[in-house]
Amino acid sequence: MNLDPERRKTRWKVQWGVPARAAGGTARAAVLSSDERREIARKAAKARWARHLPQATHEGVIRFGDIEIEVAVLDDGRRLITQCGLMVGLGRLRPPKGRQYYRSGANLPAFLTVQNLKPFIGEGLVVLANQIEFRSKQGATTFGYAANFLPEICDVFAHAQGAGVLKVTQRNIANRAQIIAEQLQLSGTMRLVDEATSYEARETQV
Known part of the structure; x- marks a missing residue:
């Protein structure tokens, strides 16, 4: 009887006293498709990574009048603005269709990558735009930005407004940023x- 390489390997393990659990795992893997094996590996890697994510130890909301922004402090002392908190605080931003973006803004939130803001985006802001993945106090995986990213965004809109280059759709953001x-x-x-x-x-x- 001809066996494929994976099945021959499984039979060899059983014959030579490899624990049944390990041999059974090999047998199960042998009948999985390559896509199924990749999906299992992806989930395992994600689970391992989640165990090493920083944990939020403190959470709250900063209120600027009617504007609310969710924030957190991680177990390593980093202060964060949550990604959701940033977007909601600046007006639930969704860029219109057809808007032109510039390529160097890969790390930035979409609303900062429009062409008319490009002159006001410095390299330091791009670095601060790197998202930080962490676990909330409830254990959910979420994302945030370094707390000092917020005042930098406000400066961008202040300078753009002073230069008179803001579009009508950006003025609500600028007003919130000013507050x-x-x-x-x-x-x-x-x-x-x-x-x-x-x-x-x-x-x-x-």
Whole structure:
């Protein structure tokens, strides 16, 4: 009887005393398609990666009048603005169809990659735009940005508005950014995150 290589390997393991669990796993793998094996490997890698994600220890909301932005502090002390919090705080941004983007904005949120904002996007902002993957206090995998990304975005819209290059669809963002920037100048981003999450208060009590 002719056996394919994987089945011969499984029979060899059984004959030479390899534990049944290991041999059975090999047998199951032998009957899976390549796509099924890749999917299993992808899920296993994702599970391993999730175990090593930073964990949010403190969460809260910063309020700028009617504007609310979700924030968090990670177990390594990093202060974050959640991705969802940023988008909601600046007006649930969805770029219109047909808008032109520039290629160098790969890491940036889509609303910052439009051509008329390009002159106001520095390299430092692009670096800050790298998303940070972490686990919420409830264990859900989510994304955020470094807290000092927020004032940098506000500066972009302030300069673009001063230069008179904003489109009508961007003016609501600019108005929200101005309100946020005024409060950030008074209190500071990190301090507001700490207050919103009770991080500072808790740490001083320890």
